[in-house]
Amino acid sequence: MSVEIALRAARVRYGPLEALHGLDLPLPAATVTVLLGRNGAGRSSALRAxxxxxxxxxxxxxxxxxxxxxxxAHARARRGLCFVPDLRAVYATLTVAENLDLAAPGRQDEALAAYPELTPLLAHRAGTLSGGERRMLALVRAVLSDARVVLVDEPALGLSRAVAARTYALLAALARPGGAAVVLAEQRIPHGLPPGSVAYELRRGSLAAAGEIPTPPRPTYPSGE
Known part of the structure; x- marks a missing residue:
C-alpha cells in the first residue's frame, strides 16, 4: 500500500503533559484506517496533529x-484534508441549512439523501439540535468530501445503530480504489469496514499494535428449510 499521509516521530505536548511519544503512523492511501485505544491513548491528538x-x-x-x-490547518484543508473533530464540529449559531451550505456548497440534496433526518431541521439553529443530530450535520463534511485525506474522530458518537451503520458505509465508500485515505478514531473496531482496512492500537501516546483488520466470515446457514 502506498502511504498518503504520515506522522514521523511525532510528539505532541499540552503544557507539561506529552500526549504523543515519538509516534510513527503511516496511513495508506485509498484505505480505511482505524486508530484504536481508550480515552487518553492519543487517538484524538494524532488526528489533530x-x-x-x-x-x-x-x-x-x-x-x-x-x-x-x-x-x-487551513492550508492543509485547501490541499485536500477534511477533519471532523469529536466536539465543536458545527456552527451552533447558524441554521442547519446554513451549516450544510458551508460544509457542502451546492450539494444540499446529496447531504439530505445521506442524512434525511436533517430535512425537517433545516431552519433550526445547530446549537438547538440533539447530540446525534449535530453529529450527522458534522459528518456531512466527511461523507460528501472530495478530499484526499478524511479524518473523523468518533464517527458514531451519539448516533443510533442504524445511522451509525449508514455512516460507516458512506465513509467506506470514500476509500474506494483511487479514493481517499479515511482515518477513524475509535474505541473498538466498527462493523462494515471494507476488506483491506487497517487498525493501529495506541496506548499512552505510543503505537502498541498494528495490522490488517480481518474480514468477518460469511454467515453459514443450514441446508434445507
Missing part, C-alpha cells in the same frame, strides 16, 4: 513524501 490543529513539539507530518509540518 495530522490536521494541523495542534503543533508538533518534535517530529514531522509528511503528505505524499512532502514535509507539511509547518503548513497551517
Amino acid at each position: 495530522l490536521a494541523g490543529t495542534v503543533p508538533l513539539a518534535a517530529g514531522r507530518v509528511e503528505w505524499r513524501g512532502t514535509d507539511v509540518t509547518r503548513l497551517p
Whole structure:
C-alpha cells in the first residue's frame, strides 16, 4: 500500500503533559484506517496533529513524501484534508441549512439523501439540535468530501445503530480504489469496514499494535428449510 499521509516521530505536548511519544503512523492511501485505544491513548491528538490543529513539539507530518509540518490547518484543508473533530464540529449559531451550505456548497440534496433526518431541521439553529443530530450535520463534511485525506474522530458518537451503520458505509465508500485515505478514531473496531482496512492500537501516546483488520466470515446457514 502506498502511504498518503504520515506522522514521523511525532510528539505532541499540552503544557507539561506529552500526549504523543515519538509516534510513527503511516496511513495508506485509498484505505480505511482505524486508530484504536481508550480515552487518553492519543487517538484524538494524532488526528489533530495530522490536521494541523495542534503543533508538533518534535517530529514531522509528511503528505505524499512532502514535509507539511509547518503548513497551517487551513492550508492543509485547501490541499485536500477534511477533519471532523469529536466536539465543536458545527456552527451552533447558524441554521442547519446554513451549516450544510458551508460544509457542502451546492450539494444540499446529496447531504439530505445521506442524512434525511436533517430535512425537517433545516431552519433550526445547530446549537438547538440533539447530540446525534449535530453529529450527522458534522459528518456531512466527511461523507460528501472530495478530499484526499478524511479524518473523523468518533464517527458514531451519539448516533443510533442504524445511522451509525449508514455512516460507516458512506465513509467506506470514500476509500474506494483511487479514493481517499479515511482515518477513524475509535474505541473498538466498527462493523462494515471494507476488506483491506487497517487498525493501529495506541496506548499512552505510543503505537502498541498494528495490522490488517480481518474480514468477518460469511454467515453459514443450514441446508434445507
